[in-house]
Amino acid sequence: MVLSEKPGNGGARPGGRTARVRTSVLEAAGDALAERGMDGLDLADVARRAGVGRTTVYRRWGSVPALVADLLQDMAEQSQPRAETGSLIEDLTANAHLVRETLAHPRQGPLFKAIIAAATCDERTARALHRFYEVRVRExxxxxxxxxxxxxxxxxxxxxxxxxxxxxxxxxRLLASGGALDEETAERSARAAVAAARAGVYVR
Incomplete structure (x- = not known):
């Protein structure tokens, strides 16, 4: 699947001070998550990192789960669009490479680990994560x-x-086995999905 999952050029952010503040805060939140995990995410620290007043952050987001939900929404909107080459294997290989690149990224990989871990015990974070993947799968x-x-x-x-x-x-591999997240693994994942689909495994 989508994500990028890492931020890309999938959508243009609106301009204006409000949009700039949101962009700065979400970037700071992502950095803090990647560095410290969910337990280390603090709204006051995010405000400091973003260079905005903490009252702005508390007024707009109010809680860590709300901030993470907005971060995931923004990541889904900004993720790179799908490839359409006219070949299923090429399209899904592009998808696999995008996911691999995201999960192997020194910032995005830890960020996703932190969010997924938090989603196992926080319902609001779980819903936000599910919405993120629904958007990317639909794409x-x-x-x-x-x-x-x-x-x-x-x-x-x-x-x-x-x-x-x-x-x-x-x-x-990211969450359980610790195996290599290399290009060969990504290509094999795409080939396996295509082979299974051609065999009728995913027919409803």
């Missing part, structure tokens, strides 16, 4: 839908499940 699902239209995949293939299958092995 890439048309690549699979086009493949069905081209008769590359069986009719009734669940496009969302195919996209999820691409990134699942990469997240497993």
């Amino acid at each position: 890439w699902a048309p690549c699979v839908e086009r493949a069905v239209e081209r008769d590359e995949l069986p009719e009734g293939t669940d496009a969302h499940e195919v996209v999820r299958a691409v990134s699942a092995p990469l997240y497993y």
